[in-house]
Structure formats: C-alpha cells, structure tokens
Amino acid sequence: MALETTQTEEPAVTSGRAVFIETYGCQMNEADTELMHGLLRKQGYFVAESADDADVVLLNTCAVRERAEERIYGRLGWLKSMKEARPGLVLGVTGCMAERLREGLLERAPYVDLVIGPDAYRRLPDLLGRAQVEQDALIDVRLDREETYADAELDRVPGISGWLTVQRGCDKFCTFCIVPFVRGRERSLPPEEVVAQAQAMAAEGFREVTLLGQTVSSYYERGHDFADLLTRVHAVEGLARIRFTSPYPNDFSNRLLDTLASLPRLGRHLHLPVQSGSTRILRDMRRGYTADAYYDLIDRTRARLPGWALTTDIIVGYPGETDEDFEATMELVRRVRFDAAFMFRYSEREGTLAARKRPDDVPDDVKRERLQAVIALQESISKARNEAMVGQDVEVLVAGTGRRNPEQMFGRSSCFRTTILPLGPYQPGDVVPARVVASTSHTLFAEPHTP
Numbered sequence: 001m002a003l004e005t006t007q008t009e010e011p012a013v014t015s016g017r018a019v020f021i022e023t024y025g026c027q028m029n030e031a032d033t034e035l036m037h038g039l040l041r042k043q044g045y046f047v048a049e050s051a052d053d054a055d056v057v058l059l060n061t062c063a064v065r066e067r068a069e070e071r072i073y074g075r076l077g078w079l080k081s082m083k084e085a086r087p088g089l090v091l092g093v094t095g096c097m098a099e100r101l102r103e104g105l106l107e108r109a110p111y112v113d114l115v116i117g118p119d120a121y122r123r124l125p126d127l128l129g130r131a132q133v134e135q136d137a138l139i140d141v142r143l144d145r146e147e148t149y150a151d152a153e154l155d156r157v158p159g160i161s162g163w164l165t166v167q168r169g170c171d172k173f174c175t176f177c178i179v180p181f182v183r184g185r186e187r188s189l190p191p192e193e194v195v196a197q198a199q200a201m202a203a204e205g206f207r208e209v210t211l212l213g214q215t216v217s218s219y220y221e222r223g224h225d226f227a228d229l230l231t232r233v234h235a236v237e238g239l240a241r242i243r244f245t246s247p248y249p250n251d252f253s254n255r256l257l258d259t260l261a262s263l264p265r266l267g268r269h270l271h272l273p274v275q276s277g278s279t280r281i282l283r284d285m286r287r288g289y290t291a292d293a294y295y296d297l298i299d300r301t302r303a304r305l306p307g308w309a310l311t312t313d314i315i316v317g318y319p320g321e322t323d324e325d326f327e328a329t330m331e332l333v334r335r336v337r338f339d340a341a342f343m344f345r346y347s348e349r350e351g352t353l354a355a356r357k358r359p360d361d362v363p364d365d366v367k368r369e370r371l372q373a374v375i376a377l378q379e380s381i382s383k384a385r386n387e388a389m390v391g392q393d394v395e396v397l398v399a400g401t402g403r404r405n406p407e408q409m410f411g412r413s414s415c416f417r418t419t420i421l422p423l424g425p426y427q428p429g430d431v432v433p434a435r436v437v438a439s440t441s442h443t444l445f446a447e448p449h450t451p
C-alpha cells in the first residue's frame, strides 16, 4: 500500500547522506534537479558521483512522450537489482511521470520508495527521512497554484550557461499535451526575484542565462509582462547573453518584438512552436492561432528582427491529420524556412483531451513516413541556411575545448548555432567576434577577427 502524504513536519535526521539525481526530459527538469540539490544540501545531503555511491537515488522524470516513460521504467528495472543488493538504498521517482502515474507507477515498480510531483520538492527532505523508516511507499503529488520556489536556493551546476526558471505550469491546455496536468497551472516568479537570481548567477560566473517557462512569453506578475522582465534582466551587469525558452506564438505583439529588437545582449534566436501548418488541425489542437496568423507573425518577426534565427516544433500524425493537412505543414516549412526544428510523431497521452475525444487514427507507418519527409525537408533547409552564413560575422560565446579535437574551441553564436573556432587567446566565457568560413547542417566553423 502507498501512503498519501500531507505532512510538512521537521525533517528526520538526514545529515551526511549522499544523493544522486538522474534527470530526464527538458531544461525545466534540469533546473528542478538543481532546485532539489539546493533543498537537500540545506539538510546535510551531498551529491554522489554516481548511483553506486548514493544512499538515495532519484529519477527526475519526463512524461511528454511514451518513449520517455519506457526508458525510465528500463532504468528503474536496473536500479531494482541495485536496491536488492543494498536494502538501505532509497529509490524515488520525481517530476512529470511521478505526477502523471501516481499509484500506477508503484503497480509496475513496487520497489520504488517515493513518488514525488513537481510541486512537492520542499517536502523532499522530510519525505526522504520518513522513507528510511516507513515500510510503505510515500506519494506526494499535490499540485500547488502558488508554488514558485521563489525563495529556494538552487545549487546550479557551475558553467558558462545556466537556467533560471521564471514561470511554472501552463494554462494553455493544448489538446495533445500532458504538461498542464502534470505541472499544474501557470504561475510566475516576482520580477525582483528573477533579477536577484540573475545577479547572483552573474556573480557566480555565469555568462549566459536562459529564462525558462513552459510558455515563458506569457510571463505576467504584479503588472509586469515578459517585455518588462526581459528589459530588467538585460540590465544585469556581467551577463554576456540572455535567452529564453519556450515562448508561445500568440504572445508576440509588435511591442514585444520591438522590445526584443532593442536589447542587444539577447540571443538572436526565437523559438516559435507551430505544431502544424493546417488551420483545421491547429483549431482541433486548440492552439489559438491559424496558419495565416502564424505566417503574419513570421513576417512581423523578420521585419523587426532581421538576422534572427527562427526554430519551431512540429507534430505529425495528430488524430485526423489528412494528406492535405500534412501537405500544409510541409508548405509552411518550405515557406518559412526555419533554421532548425524539433519534429515528432504524435504520441497519445492518457488524460489529455485528444486522448479522450480523438481516436489516434493515423497509422503508425503513415506517421513514420510523414516524419521522415518533414525531417528530410527541414535538414536540407537547415543545411542551406547554414551555408548562407558562410562569410558572415558572428559573435561566439566560447563554452570549452572541442570534445573530439583538442585543437579547437566550441561555443554558440548569438543565433544559437554551435560554432567551432581554432584554439586562440580566448577562454570559456569570452565573446569572440569571428567570421564563418565553413558549415554543415548543424555546425558553423569560424575564424576569429584579428584585432
């Protein structure tokens, strides 16, 4: 039997225990792992090098696609044998899959000790203490409309680039998406807190901050919208570059686009998830825009933000998608000529409106064919767009030494392209002006300007 937990009493004695958190899924989860590390450190935990060295192993999970969940079950099966060999080991599942499956997760993996949703991380130290003595698994999956973890101290992984979660949850309820059910309703951090965290990150040596939110451009708190927030974060000294993900197309008023244009340290890259080129499918998905409105947004963006990279997300094989609907998506990809795209087959998620009301009726082989076709089209466009960058000037934020070739450095251009530089008198964290001399579909090669 699993115990539903509602307690927030003082944590049990836990000091000196080693925790290892494996993170799956998106950047929000990576940031949540840093949050959990911070909360646990305050209670005397330290981070283990690997699961083998840990007293507590947590899998911080993703539920967006079925394949992600199957992978996590595979990993749990492996950890089960580790737990059999070390009975004191506490094994927990946190994040979106924990929230989605709840007790159901324990039916398939009864050896799991803890199931913890994304709004229950403050109670994690207490739950871990109790898990040492309780026989039964503990479940805490209450969603909390107020929880932003605004005052929590994160243990960010040191580096050049770091995440800053400014908004949690989502209110959009697109029919195919599980996120509003597993992450709860949208809420934003106060702008003063965002600025304070950005300042702290700059002081810790981060050169690039990425503001995170499920629909980050819908940020709104105490009269401050996303344009205000960006302006305030942009004023933080010491940051070379500011990015944000993932925005929502409907939020891009001309005012917001003009604000982006006015802030030179913003990364010159905008991710505008379209999902489909068919207005009929977009309506069914409840995305809130038509294909024509999206084309209009692209035109307004290119007029105001020349040279910015545009990327997108696309789903093929959504229920009822006909050949004509799919051709509309292909036509949109051909016309917009995105710099890159994340493309997926539709995967039914139990509990969503699409799963309840729309039969998953596009045959799997058709989904596969459509996915291959749109990937091939986008790859050729990405390659051509990268080729067109040859001869252009870019500013590369250097991240480190080449993984394959120690004679090279790598980093990202402002327009978010991985860029290789020869070794030179620059360090990770430097912004190096350079000229692109060669390209592949995913990488630029650049030579620094001589002073």
Ligand code: SF4
Pocket: 170, 171, 172, 173, 174, 177, 178, 179, 180, 214, 215, 248
């Ligand atoms: S905007 Fe739609 S697709 Fe994005 S997280 Fe919210 S519900 Fe999911």
